[in-house]
Amino acid sequence: MPGAESNGLIIVYTGNGKGKTTAALGAALRALGHGKKVHVAYFMKGESPYGEQIAMSKLPNITFSKFGRKGFVDPENVTPEDRQEAQKSLLAAKEAALGGNYGLVILDEINVAVAWNLLEVETVINLIDNKPANVDIILTGRYADQKLIERADLVTEMLEIKHPYARGEGAKKGIDY
């Protein structure tokens, strides 16, 4: 259809089920296949050895930014450093989204960063509002802010129907990370 290529979409993957970050990565793969550059900004996963990064590092045209101090963010006790690291991620994402070289920018777990007050939702909306028309943005993570849902073009809620953790199994290499 006319103009489809030039109208970037704002996509939100939220909900409590598996598949949010995974779906964003699948979208990255599609975008790469269509010759677009992709940037993945990780907001809540500072230090894990993700299989996807190993695999994607073999592909051209995809870059990553990862900030966040060691260890997990405690939502009951967010530190100034947590907020600074989230700001660094947002800045990297903004440079990618606004720089004109990237066709898709993934803001991984940014919904959680907003819900936990590491970032203000307005700064995220500001990024979206200022992006070039042809850039797609994917925001992942539980607890998507209502303002982001309203601003998005496409929102999917991943709903957990059944999960092996409920059977007492831990996270699985190659599936969960």
Added chain:
Amino acid sequence: MPGAESNGLIIVYTGNGKGKTTAALGAALRALGHGKKVHVAYFMKGESPYGEQIAMSKLPNITFSKFGRKGFVDPENVTPEDRQEAQKSLLAAKEAALGGNYGLVILDEINVAVAWNLLEVETVINLIDNKPANVDIILTGRYADQKLIERADLVTEMLEIKHPYARGEGAKKGIDY
């Protein structure tokens, strides 16, 4: 945790929202990053030029099988040829799953193939029941059969909250295909 690597998961991505096939592809990327071989068997998409296939063809250790006659399957008028093509896909998937070389086998849109009677659910369950313990299987598509949901370890329903098609926009290259 002990044994995690040897216990393959049966994962179902279903529901009416975007992100099912996309999530499976993200899982493929993770598996590749962890050194596993991946096979993707397409059950309902015989002829489209998917971006992901172009990108993934640049990665080692991933293979595809695609059958299906030209054009779309009409659920009101399923032909013997449709059923034969679905059987070919199942056979290719079975060879990958049972052959011992693959760590992840994706049965893309197989839920729809079952719902539209291109395949009997028992033949799919038979594949799952006979796979080596360490193989992960992902089944995607709307209308997942209750028997497959019961058999699965992890089920996520992708729920459409908002979709640009509702605004009259068509499918978008690099995002939808």
